[in-house]
Amino acid sequence: MDNFQIILIILSVATALCGIMMAVSRNPISVALSLLGVLLFTAGIYGLMAEHLVATLQLVVYAGAVMVLFIFSIMLLNLNVELKGPKIASPLTWGCALLVSGTIFLALVKSFVHFLASPEVGYSLGQSSESQQDAMNGQTYGLAVELFAKHYIAFELMGVALLIAIIGAVVLAKRKID
Amino acid sequence: MDSPLLVTQTLAAFLFCMGLFMVLYRKNTMIMLMAIELMLNSANLSLVSFSHHYGLLEGQVQVFFVITLAAAESAIGISLLLNLYRNLGSVYTDKLSHLKG
Numbered sequence: 001m002d003n004f005q006i007i008l009i010i011l012s013v014a015t016a017l018c019g020i021m022m023a024v025s026r027n028p029i030s031v032a033l034s035l036l037g038v039l040l041f042t043a044g045i046y047g048l049m050a051e052h053l054v055a056t057l058q059l060v061v062y063a064g065a066v067m068v069l070f071i072f073s074i075m076l077l078n079l080n081v082e083l084k085g086p087k088i089a090s091p092l093t094w095g096c097a098l099l100v101s102g103t104i105f106l107a108l109v110k111s112f113v114h115f116l117a118s119p120e121v122g123y124s125l126g127q128s129s130e131s132q133q134d135a136m137n138g139q140t141y142g143l144a145v146e147l148f149a150k151h152y153i154a155f156e157l158m159g160v161a162l163l164i165a166i167i168g169a170v171v172l173a174k175r176k177i178d
Numbered sequence: 179m180d181s182p183l184l185v186t187q188t189l190a191a192f193l194f195c196m197g198l199f200m201v202l203y204r205k206n207t208m209i210m211l212m213a214i215e216l217m218l219n220s221a222n223l224s225l226v227s228f229s230h231h232y233g234l235l236e237g238q239v240q241v242f243f244v245i246t247l248a249a250a251e252s253a254i255g256i257s258l259l260l261n262l263y264r265n266l267g268s269v270y271t272d273k274l275s276h277l278k279g
Contacts, residue, residue: 004182005182008182008185008186009185012185012186012189015189015193016189016192016193019192019193019196019216020196022196022200022212022213022216023196023199023200028206028208028209031209031212032212035212035215035216038193038216038219039219042219042222042223045182045186045189045223046226048182049182049186049226049227049230050230051226051229051230051238053238054222054226054238054241054242057241057242057245058222058245061245061246061249062215062219062245062248062249065249066215066248066249066252069252069253069256070208070211070212070215070252070256073208073256073259073260074208076260077208077259077260077263077269079206079208079269093202093203094203096202097198097199097202097203098199098203100198100199100202101195101196101198101199101202102195104194104195104198105191105192105194105195108191108194108195109188109191112184112187112188112191116183116184139235142235143235143238143239143242146235146236146238146239147239147242150239151239154243158243158246158247161246161247161250162246162249162250164250165250165251165253165254166253168254168257169253169254169256169257170257172254172257172258172260172261173257173260173261
């Protein structure tokens with residue numbers, strides 16, 4: 001157990017606790033803040049794995065922009081007041097949801113444990129991370145080469161998708177449907 | 179146990195199933211949108227940890243695209259919810275039963 005493992009386990013337990021908080025709390029604001037905790041601790045895990053660019057993107061785009069959008073719209077819709085009547089689903093719905101998600105969790109863990117036991121885990125598809133980063137003048141350079149030289153069509157399509165999303169959001173939020 | 183793969187993949191599976199559980203049982207559509215964000219985030223965690231394990235950058239390119247699409251998706255979803263709230267006065271799924279039966 002070196003320092004890396006200890007910090008990783010602390011961050012993972014904190015992330016899982018925030019996820020559980022998200023599932024059990026009733027107030028939308030506390031759900032949003034728990035989601036913010038999940039995103040921040042996940043960014044911590046990315047930083048621990050030395051994937052600094054992804055950690056920064058996670059902080060700026062997810063924990064910054066998207067969460068501000070969510071909290072602002074919770075404030076705008078005034079969802080913070082508790083409405084009358086039961087807002088928790090019936091035990092049947094609850095049990096079915098638990099059954100489905102639990103089954104999928106067990107299937108994922110089983111397939112992953114099966115994968116870890118197989119011999120191709122140790123087989124490295126590329127070079128080791130550090131030497132690759134040294135050869136590429138750091139990770140951001142390598143990611144830029146991947147994005148703008150190999151996946152440029154997908155990158156441009158993503159720009160078109162963002163434009164369509166902006167126009168759609170403005171048109172949808174502006175007028176009332178009669 | 180020398181690689182963070184086991185811990186991060188288990189955490190990603192746990193977060194994904196927590197998000198799925200919330201999408202299935204919550205009644206507030208705003209919270210359901212947040213649960214979808216949680217599921218996307220757990221998929222990102224899985225991609226980044228495999229990309230770190232194999233020393234490849236392909237997974238991080240996918241993470242870049244997923245983050246972009248998640249931002250677009252939440253903007254569209256929230257504007258749809260605003261419209262819903264203005265037309266029906268509620269964002270709870272038990273009020274949205276006009277197409278039932």
